[in-house]
Amino acid sequence: xxxxxAFELIDxxxxxxxxxxxxxxxxxxxxxxxxxxxxxxRAAEAGMVxxxxxxxxxxxxDVVRGILACKAAEVSISMQTVSRQSCEMLRTTPLxxxxxxxxxxxxxxxxxxxxxxxxxxxxxxxxxxNQDDSDPPEDGHVVEQESVEDVKRSISAIFGQVKGADxxxxxxxxxxxxxxxxxxxxxxDRLAVSVRPVGNWRRMWGxxxxxxxxxxxxxxxxxxxSNGWVTLCHFDYDGRARVGDTSERPLSQIVASPQLRxxxxxFLSGKSxxxxxxxxxxxxxx
Ligand code: SF4
Numbered sequence: 243x244x245x246x247x248a249f250e251l252i253d254x255x256x257x258x259x260x261x262x263x264x265x266x267x268x269x270x271x272x273x274x275x276x277x278x279x280x281x282x283x284r285a286a287e288a289g290m291v292x293x294x295x296x297x298x299x300x301x302x303x304d305v306v307r308g309i310l311a312c313k314a315a316e317v318s319i320s321m322q323t324v325s326r327q328s329c330e331m332l333r334t335t336p337l338x339x340x341x342x343x344x345x346x347x348x349x350x351x352x353x354x355x356x357x358x359x360x361x362x363x364x365x366x367x368x369x370x371x372n373q374d375d376s377d378p379p380e381d382g383h384v385v386e387q388e389s390v391e392d393v394k395r396s397i398s399a400i401f402g403q404v405k406g407a408d409x410x411x412x413x414x415x416x417x418x419x420x421x422x423x424x425x426x427x428x429x430x431d432r433l434a435v436s437v438r439p440v441g442n443w444r445r446m447w448g449x450x451x452x453x454x455x456x457x458x459x460x461x462x463x464x465x466x467x468s469n470g471w472v473t474l475c476h477f478d479y480d481g482r483a484r485v486g487d488t489s490e491r492p493l494s495q496i497v498a499s500p501q502l503r504x505x506x507x508x509f510l511s512g513k514s515x516x517x518x519x520x521x522x523x524x525x526x527x528x
Pocket of ligand 1: 475
């Protein structure tokens with residue numbers, strides 16, 4: 243999406259009275275966009291709360307300095323892995339795990355060293371652990387099972403270059419609650435960590451359509467893809483559940499359309515599943 247199109251969408255959202263959290267990814271990597279920081283700033287100036295998600299692979303020193311200078315409220319480093327082995331199973335990237343981890347360690351140290359600057363965003367590391375999902379078992383995407391000790395060791399390594407990192411609270415939370423999901427825990431005033439189970443994005447879509455079910459994500463978000471398609475959620479990276487095209491109609495018309503309203507009512511009441519959602523594995527029994 244070019245910069246002017248992104249600005250235009252932000253202006254339209256502002257016109258609709260939207261003032262909430264805005265993200266810049268639909269399973270993509272916003273830090274690869276050449277104009278990401280002006281776009282983030284435009285959203286902040288329009289009264290929204292910009293949050294950047296990154297897998298951490300693009301966190302060079304220049305990019306981290308760009309983040310620190312922009313008006314994002316938070317940058318979430320979504321590691322989705324807890325070990326070298328998981329990383330290699332999950333990602334098909336030439337970036338070797340030691341380099342990947344080193345880049346994140348340096349980014350966190352740099353962010354922490356800038357903590358006296360005002361308005362700099364919080365950096366949160368989201369560590370992904372294996373979600374219970376044995377369907378199909380041969381398609382495992384991270385190591386079979388991480389232990390609490392594995393996760394504690396990994397978190398210690400991630401924050402290893404941060405002076406003053408306080409991981410005692412994180413360790414206590416992991417000991418008390420296990421690794422099913424810790425919520426967001428502070429490590430310093432500027433840095434935080436969370437642990438959460440992650441599913442397998444490679445199996446977002448099933449083979450068989452379903453005619454009933456409900457979705458825990460539906461109605462909480464809309465996403466605009468890089469080509470301008472508006473879709474029902476940030477999981478729908480290829481626009482199967484698209485409900486409009488911002489290159490043809492403004493957002494205000496798309497969100498107010500009688501077709502979208504009817505589809506929402508039918509989905510929420512359990513009457514029918516939108517056509518584009520019928521192969522989605524996120525559906526659960528109504
Ligand atoms: S069912 Fe799937 S595609 Fe449809 S809104 Fe939910 S997560 Fe998105």
